[in-house]
Amino acid sequence: MSPRAVKRVCLAYSGGLDTSVILRWLIEVIGCEVVAYAADVGQEEELSGLPEKARATGAVDCVVRDLREEFARDYVFPAIQAAAVYEGHYLLGTALARPVIARHQIEVARETGCDAVAHGATGKGNDQVRFELAYRALAPELEVIAPWREWDLVSRSDCLAYAERHGIPVTATAEKPYSIDRNLLHCSYEGGILEDPWRRPDPSMFLLTRNPEEAPSTPLEVVVGFEAGVPVSVDGERLAPHHLLARLNHLAGAHGVGRVDIVENRFVGMKSRGVYETPGGTVLHLAHRAVESLTLDREVMHERDRLAPRFAELVYNGFWFSPEMDFLRAAIAQSQRFVTGEARVELYKGAARVTGRRSPCSLYAEDLSSFEAAGDYDPRDATGFIRLQALRLRLARLRDSRTGSGGGTGG
């Protein structure tokens, strides 16, 4: 491969084996300087010794950014408001973290005079697409380097051998028989032994949730408060976004809430088996919809619900920074103005259930829906309402009996 005109690259760096090897490979093969960049999105890995490690591996600089609050506030919470769930189950924990990581990587690249950015995502997954679409959208002037698609290292042992040859410090971590991606919103497990979609995940695999059968046998109720669609409190205590999410992870995780095991469609075309635990996110989605059930107009709710799968698809496919996403976000934000109130959620043995909701902006009118008082609703109006709704249905049926055709509604 011919050396490119890249002088200095900003690498998304974790300090793990892969990105350590990439760091040195960029220096050796591309012939550029490397600025290492590490983002804290709540993966709970030790970040304190990272700059020293990056320099020992050859980086000219290392920048660590704490993105936890921004991740929760500007990425996770908008996805909750959007009711964004991919293919019915996946709460998008990895997909939502990529754009915030990429956005800051671009900032760091510019601040440190880089002319390129690089990431350690493999050539088969969604993450390469997400990183690179974000890079292109935010900084079209920067060169993009994806070492996994360029080099000839194919396995972990190749990487270990490369590290040894180049004296790269690697912390000996036992190799997990699957790949993990953890952040404040979720932990994902895929690849390796999980590639057989019939194989049951080992109960000892899970990091954020207790096995439901080992969860407490007394249920726990939590009350989640929202203001204009934004989660603001747990059990009446106001919390910053990342602390709120961490609190719910802790409470719901202890009760085994938020596990899913699915086969999903990757953007790059193949199907892939994924196991996820999203304890706090699961509670937030449920509680948010419960407050919406009191506060959203029916038609607004249904419109938002039509946008939800599209929003999820854009997040999954890596189009966070795109004109169509801006459009969806504006519409969804507008729907949330009155989504203020609280929901009570019961956590028990792996399940989360809503047991109550209340709101100062409620559209729920007890006197209207109860069978007792009449309120502003006159049941006699329903006679005409139903007759007009039925007009088309009667005409269709009359046509069928006239023409002798079967019709589509039975009989």
Ligand code: ARG
């Ligand atoms: N399949 C999920 C997604 O595409 C999780 C990906 C996990 N990423 C990883 N590098 N292990 O969002």
